[in-house]
Amino acid sequence: xxxxxxxQERLARIQLNAFLYFRADxxxxxxxxxxxxxxxxxxxxPTLAREANLNPDTAAKLLQAxxxxxxxxxxxxxxALGGHIYLPEDEEYPQSLRNCKEAPLAIYVLGHLxxxxxxxxxxxGTRKITPYGRRVTHKLGEExxxxxxxxxxxxxxxxxxxxxxxAVRQKKPTVAVIGTGIGRCYPAENxxxxxxxxxxxGAVVSELPFxxxxxxxxxxxxxxxxxxxxxxxxxxxxxxxxxxxxTAKLALEMGKDVLxxxxxxxxxxxxGPNSLIRQGAGVVTSVxxxxxxxxxxxRFGLDTRFFEHxxxxxxxPLEKLSPRQQQVMQVIGTGSCSLDHVAEELHATVPEVAGLxxxxxxxxxxxxxxxxxxxxxx
Amino acid sequence: MLANVCTGxxxxxxxxxxxxxxxxxxxxxxxxxxxxxxxxxxxxxxxVVAAIRNSGFxxxxxxITVNLSPAELRxxxxxxxxxxxxxxxxxxxxxxxxxxxxxxxxxxxxxLALDGxxxxxxxxxxxxxxxxxxxxxxxxxxQNVLEGQVSSASFLTPHTLRELVEYLENRAxxxxxxxxxxxxxxxxxxxxxxxxxxxxxxxxxxxLEIAAAGGHNVLLIGLPxxxxxxxxxxxxxxxxxxxxEEALEITKIYSICNLIGKSRLLTQRPFRDPHHTIxxxxxxxxxxxxxxxEVSLAHNGVLFLDEFAEFSRSSLEVLREPLENGQVTISRxxxxxxxxxxxxxxxxxxxxxxxxxxxxxxxxxxxxxxxxRYKSRISGPLLDRIDLxxxxxxxxxxxxxxxSEGETSAQIRERVLKARDIQRKxxxxxxxxxxxxxxxxxxxxxxxxxxxxxxxxxxxxxxFGLSARSLDKILKTAxxxxxxxxxxxxxxxxxxxxxxxxPLDRKGVAD
Numbered sequence: 067x068x069x070x071x072x073x074q075e076r077l078a079r080i081q082l083n084a085f086l087y088f089r090a091d092x093x094x095x096x097x098x099x100x101x102x103x104x105x106x107x108x109x110x111x112p113t114l115a116r117e118a119n120l121n122p123d124t125a126a127k128l129l130q131a132x133x134x135x136x137x138x139x140x141x142x143x144x145x146a147l148g149g150h151i152y153l154p155e156d157e158e159y160p161q162s163l164r165n166c167k168e169a170p171l172a173i174y175v176l177g178h179l180x181x182x183x184x185x186x187x188x189x190x191g192t193r194k195i196t197p198y199g200r201r202v203t204h205k206l207g208e209e210x211x212x213x214x215x216x217x218x219x220x221x222x223x224x225x226x227x228x229x230x231x232x233a234v235r236q237k238k239p240t241v242a243v244i245g246t247g248i249g250r251c252y253p254a255e256n257x258x259x260x261x262x263x264x265x266x267x268g269a270v271v272s273e274l275p276f277x278x279x280x281x282x283x284x285x286x287x288x289x290x291x292x293x294x295x296x297x298x299x300x301x302x303x304x305x306x307x308x309x310x311x312x313t314a315k316l317a318l319e320m321g322k323d324v325l326x327x328x329x330x331x332x333x334x335x336x337x338g339p340n341s342l343i344r345q346g347a348g349v350v351t352s353v354x355x356x357x358x359x360x361x362x363x364x365r366f367g368l369d370t371r372f373f374e375h376x377x378x379x380x381x382x383p384l385e386k387l388s389p390r391q392q393q394v395m396q397v398i399g400t401g402s403c404s405l406d407h408v409a410e411e412l413h414a415t416v417p418e419v420a421g422l423x424x425x426x427x428x429x430x431x432x433x434x435x436x437x438x439x440x441x442x443x444x
Numbered sequence: 445m446l447a448n449v450c451t452g453x454x455x456x457x458x459x460x461x462x463x464x465x466x467x468x469x470x471x472x473x474x475x476x477x478x479x480x481x482x483x484x485x486x487x488x489x490x491x492v493v494a495a496i497r498n499s500g501f502x503x504x505x506x507x508i509t510v511n512l513s514p515a516e517l518r519x520x521x522x523x524x525x526x527x528x529x530x531x532x533x534x535x536x537x538x539x540x541x542x543x544x545x546x547x548x549x550x551x552x553x554x555x556l557a558l559d560g561x562x563x564x565x566x567x568x569x570x571x572x573x574x575x576x577x578x579x580x581x582x583x584x585x586x587q588n589v590l591e592g593q594v595s596s597a598s599f600l601t602p603h604t605l606r607e608l609v610e611y612l613e614n615r616a617x618x619x620x621x622x623x624x625x626x627x628x629x630x631x632x633x634x635x636x637x638x639x640x641x642x643x644x645x646x647x648x649x650x651x652l653e654i655a656a657a658g659g660h661n662v663l664l665i666g667l668p669x670x671x672x673x674x675x676x677x678x679x680x681x682x683x684x685x686x687x688x689e690e691a692l693e694i695t696k697i698y699s700i701c702n703l704i705g706k707s708r709l710l711t712q713r714p715f716r717d718p719h720h721t722i723x724x725x726x727x728x729x730x731x732x733x734x735x736x737x738e739v740s741l742a743h744n745g746v747l748f749l750d751e752f753a754e755f756s757r758s759s760l761e762v763l764r765e766p767l768e769n770g771q772v773t774i775s776r777x778x779x780x781x782x783x784x785x786x787x788x789x790x791x792x793x794x795x796x797x798x799x800x801x802x803x804x805x806x807x808x809x810x811x812x813x814x815x816x817r818y819k820s821r822i823s824g825p826l827l828d829r830i831d832l833x834x835x836x837x838x839x840x841x842x843x844x845x846x847x848s849e850g851e852t853s854a855q856i857r858e859r860v861l862k863a864r865d866i867q868r869k870x871x872x873x874x875x876x877x878x879x880x881x882x883x884x885x886x887x888x889x890x891x892x893x894x895x896x897x898x899x900x901x902x903x904x905x906x907x908f909g910l911s912a913r914s915l916d917k918i919l920k921t922a923x924x925x926x927x928x929x930x931x932x933x934x935x936x937x938x939x940x941x942x943x944x945x946x947p948l949d950r951k952g953v954a955d
Contacts, residue, residue, distance in 0.1 A: 193811075193812050194808075194812060223812050224812070253813075334807050402804075404647075404835070404837040405646075405647045405944065406644055406645060406646050406647050406837065407837075409646055409647075410646075416646050416647055416650040416941075416944075417650075417925075417937065417941045420940060420941040420943070420944040421937055421940045421941065423944070424904075424940045424943050424944070425940075427907065428900075428903045428904065428907050434947065435802070436665075436795050436801060436802035436835055436947070437665070437802065437834070437835020437836070437837060437947060438802055438835075438837065
C-alpha cells in the first residue's frame with residue numbers, strides 16, 4: 067500500500083466517494099481545488115458552493131452524503147470480510163482503471179484483482195437470457211477461461227452469471243463488478259456463485275459504500291468499471307436498449323474494442339449485438355475472434371491453441387448418439403421445441419419421447435426451460 | 445304444560461338429534477328460545493307465531509319457553525320452525541292425547557311460511573340418516589322428498605302444519621301426508637365435454653390420465669389460450685364413477701349447503717372452479733357457525749383453481765391441510781368441526797405475469813424479477829403436494845385443424861378404471877384409496893426400485909437438484925404409470941417419464 071496518502075486523507079476520500087450523484091472526475095477536480103478531501107469535508111455548504119462554483123443544493127447534498135458514512139466503519143467491515151479499499155494512489159488499484167477518465171475515488175475489493183497487464187475480457191449481456199445466449203456464453207466463457215483470460219462481468223442474472231459460472235467451472239479467476247456494495251449480493255441466488263468465484267482466486271469489485279442496496283442507477287454506473295478493466299468487451303445478447311449496450315458505448319468512448327455475437331434477427335435479445343455489428347463492431351463466431359483483440363503485451367502466458375481460427379464442425383459429439391436420439395436432435399435443431407412437437411415429428415408416444423429427452427438432457431445435450439427443449443451444447 | 449318434540453341439527457357433516465322442549469306457564473306473554481340458537485333459529489319465533497295463527501290454531505298468550513337440548517351445542521338452520529310450532533300446540537293442549545302420543549316416535553324438520561305451509565330447508569339428508577339410526581319416522585318438507593328417498597329412512601311429507609295435525613289426530617289418511625315415490629329424474633346428461641375436443645397437448649393429456657388413475661394433483665402452466673381450462677373441465681369425465689358411499693358423502697355436503705338440484709343423489713363427481721378472488725373462508729369453510737367451503741364441495745371430485753398464482757397467498761396456504769389430510773378441521777372457541785375434503789387439485793397458471801414467456805410469436809415483457817415474484821407465490825410446501833406439473837405450449841394450426849379425432853374420454857377412462865382396479869386390490873384393507881395417498885411405509889412396500897434405476901435417479905438428482913422428498917413423489921407417480929400399463933413392478937422407463945412432469949424442480953428455470 068502506498069503511504070503517500072495519509073490515513074486521515076484516505077478516510078476522507080472514502081467519505082467523499084459515497085457521493086454517487088457526481089462523476090468521479092468532478093470529485094477529483096474538487097480535491098484539486100481544496101488540496102485534499104479532508105479540506106472539503108471541513109467546509110460548510112455555502113463556502114463549498116462558492117469556492118468550487120457549485121450549486122448550493124448540490125454542495126449541501128455532497129456534504130450530507132459524505133458525513134452520512136463512517137469511513138472507519140467502512141474500512142473495518144470490509145476488512146472483516148477479508149477485503150480492502152484501494153485508492154488510485156495504491157499499487158493494487160488496477161492501472162487500466164486508473165487510466166479511465168472517471169476512475170472511482172475508491173474501490174472496495176474482495177479477493178484478488180488480476181495483476182496489471184493480464185488479459186481481461188468483459189463478457190456482458192441481457193438478464194433475459196435465451197437458450198442460444200446460454201450455450202454461446204457457456205462455450206466462449208469456458209474457452210476464454212481455459213486459455214487463461216480473466217472474464218470480467220457484472221454478476222447479474224443471465225449472461226453475466228453464465229460467464230462467471232463458466233470460469234468457475236474451469237477453476238479460473240474471474241472478476242465481478244457488482245452494482246451493490248460489498249457485503250450484499252444481488253440477485254440473492256448468486257450468493258453461491260460469488261462465494262465460489264472468490265474461492266477460485268477471483269475478485270468482487272464495487273465502488274459503492276459497504277452494503278449499498280441494488281438501486282437501479284448503480285448498474286449503468288458500474289458498467290464503466292467493467293469496460294475500463296477489460297479489452298475487448300464482448301456483448302453476447304441484449305435488447306436494443308439495454309445495460310449491455312451502455313457498457314459497449316462506454317467502452318467505445320474509452321477507446322476499447324467492442325465485439326458482438328451475432329444472433330437470429332427475430333430474437334429481441336440479439337437486437338443489441340446485431341445493431342453493434344451494423345455499426346462496425348467485431349463479429350464473434352469463436353473464441354479466436356475474441357483473442358485477436360487482446361493487446362500484444364497481455365498475451366504472455368495465454369494458451370496459444372485457442373488463437374487458431376477453426377471452422378465450426380457442427381454436432382460432432384452427436385455421432386455417439388443412437389439413431390433415435392439423433393432424430394430428436396435434428397427436430398430440435400438450433401431452436402426450441404416442446405415434447406408434443408417432438409412426439410408428433412417422430413410419430414412417437416409421449417412415454418417414448420419422454421425417455422429420449424430425459425437421456426439427452428442428463429447427458430447435457432439438451433436443456434429444458436418452460437417446457438421447451440433446446441440444444442445446450444455448442 | 446310441557447311438551448317434547450324431537451328434531452335434528454348438524455355438526456360437521458353429521459346430523460344429531462335435538463329435543464325441543466316447550467313449556468307454557470302463566471305470566472307475561474313472551475316466547476323465548478334458549479339452548480345456543482343461532483340468529484336464524486331465533487328469528488323462527490315470528491314465523492311460528494304467524495304460522496300457528498294462520499293455520500287456524502290459537503297462539504297461547506302465556507309465557508312460553510323453548511329449550512333446545514343438548515343445550516351446549518350450537519344450533520343453526522331454519523328447520524326448527526315446525527318442531528317448535530308442534531311443541532307449542534302440544535303444550536297448549538291443542539293436540540288430543542292420540543296426537544301427542546305419536547310425537548315421541550317422530551323426528552320433525554321444516555321451515556314454516558307465515559301461512560303455515562312447509563318450506564324446504566338445508567341439511568335434511570344428514571339429519572335423516574341420524575333419524576334412521578334412532579328408528580323414528582321423519583317429518584320433512586315435501587320439497588326435500590328426494591333427500592328422503594336417498595336416506596332409506598321412513599318419512600312423511602305434509603304440505604302444511606294443518607295437514608300434519610290432521611294426520612296426527614287420525615283425521616287424515618297417511619296418503620295425504622306422504623308423497624308417493626318420485627322417480628328420479630334421469631341423471632344430468634353425461635357431460636358433453638370430451639377429451640377428443642382438445643387438439644394437440646399430448647403431454648398434458650397424458651399427465652391428466654395419470655392424475656385420474658392415481659389421484660395425483662396437477663399444475664398446468666401455459667400461455668393463455670393453450671387449453672388449460674378446457675383440459676381441466678374434461679377431467680371429471682375420465683374419473684371412475686362414484687361408489688354409493690362416496691355419492692352419499694357428497695350428497696350430504698351438498699344437502700348442508702342447500703345445493704342439491706333436481707337429482708336425488710349426486711352421481712357425478714363434483715367439479716368446482718372458484719374464482720381467484722375467493723376469500724379464505726369460502727375456500728376452506730368456516731364462518732362463525734361453520735359451513736363447508738369449496739374444498740369440501742369438491743370432495744371426491746375436482747377442485748380447479750385457474751390463475752393459481754393470483755389467489756391470495758393465505759388462500760393457497762390454507763389448501764395445504766386438505767391436500768395433506770383429505771379433510772378440513774375448523775376450530776372455533778366453542779366447537780371444532782371437520783369436513784371431508786379429498787379432492788384432486790388441478791391448478792392452472794400462466795408462465796409469467798404477462799403470459800407470453802416461452803411464446804415464440806409474442807415477446808414477454810416481464811422483468812426477470814417479476815417472473816420470479818410471480819412463480820414464488822406458489823410456495824414450496826404447496827408445490828410439494830402437486831405430483832404432476834406440465835408446461836403447455838401453443839397449439840399449432842395443423843394440430844387444431846387435424847381431421848383425425850384424438851382419443852375419447854371413454855377410451856382414456858377405460859385405462860384409468862383398470863389402473864384403479866389394480867390399486868383397489870393393492871390397498872384392500874387399508875385406508876389408502878389411491879397411489880397418491882400412499883404412506884412412506886407403503887411406498888417402500890409397493891414401489892421397489894428397478895435394477896439400474898439408481899444411476900438414473902442419481903443423474904436426475906444431480907441434474908435437476910431433486911430433493912429426497914421429491915423422490916418419494918416420483919415413486920408414487922411411477923407406480924401409477926406402471927399400473928396404467930398393467931405391469932407388476934416399476935420399470936426405469938416409468939421413472940424417466942415422471943421426470944417430464946417435474947419441470948419446476950429443474951435448476952435455473954427461474955433465472
